[in-house]
Amino acid sequence: MEPLPDLATLPDDDLKRLIDEYTQEEQEVSYRRRLLHGKIDILRAELVARLQKTAGRSVLDQVDVASLTEILTGKASPPAV
Numbered sequence: 001m002e003p004l005p006d007l008a009t010l011p012d013d014d015l016k017r018l019i020d021e022y023t024q025e026e027q028e029v030s031y032r033r034r035l036l037h038g039k040i041d042i043l044r045a046e047l048v049a050r051l052q053k054t055a056g057r058s059v060l061d062q063v064d065v066a067s068l069t070e071i072l073t074g075k076a077s078p079p080a081v
Helices: 012-051 065-075
Strands: none
Touching: 012 065
16 A cells, blocks of 8 residues: 655645545445455355254255355446446
C-alpha cells in the first residue's frame, strides 16, 4: 500500500480523483469478501450436514446449494457501480 501524497499541496481535482479511486477499490474488495464469506458459509453448512446426518438426510436437502454455488463461483456478475 502506497502512502498518501502531501494532502496540503494536492489540488481539489486530484483529491476527488483519489477519493473515487479508493472508493472503487474498497467496493471491489468488499464484493470479493462477500463472495468468500458465501463460499465459506456453504462449506461450513456442508460440514455441519455431514456431522448431523439424520436417517441419511442432509440438513441441506432444503437448501438450493447448487444455485448458491453457481452464484458464488462467479457466474453472477458483480453489482454495477
